[in-house]
Amino acid sequence: MSKPAMTSNRPYILRAFYEWITDNRCTPYILVDTHLPGVLVPQQHVNDDGQIVLNISETAVAGLTMDNYAIRFNARFGGVPTDIQVPVGAVVGIYARENGQGMVFEAEETPEPPEPTPPTSLGRKSAKKPALRVVK
Secondary structure, X not given: OOOOOOOOOHHHHHHHHHHHHHHOOOOEEEEEEOOOOOOEOOHHHOOOOOEEEEEOOOOOEEEEEEOOOEXXXXXXXXXXXXXXXXXXXHEEEEEEOXXXXXXXXXXXXXXXXXXXXXXXXXXXXXXOOOOOOOOO
């Protein structure tokens, strides 16, 4: 019997470490490899190695979402609001600023998000007009 293919555990680990770091009243930072496709960060803040460190604490970002494909949020860089997107495969590590505790990841291919499915018949409008009738 063959083993079923499993999705990456990285997004689950990232969310768990984020929660652990914030529960301990520390500041979560992520280290990002900006060379990978899908990374949207301000390039003027990327270092010579193609990496950027981002503070993803509640006080530093707005609209933080961490799904199975990417980390997305809005942050200010030099006072300019900027939308950020980091595919989970581009996250090299997550750690607490205060003590460096966290996790470093090995290189991993970023999965593509699934294609949106077309609406089912539940989402379609009926060709027939709705009508009321009297029931006795």
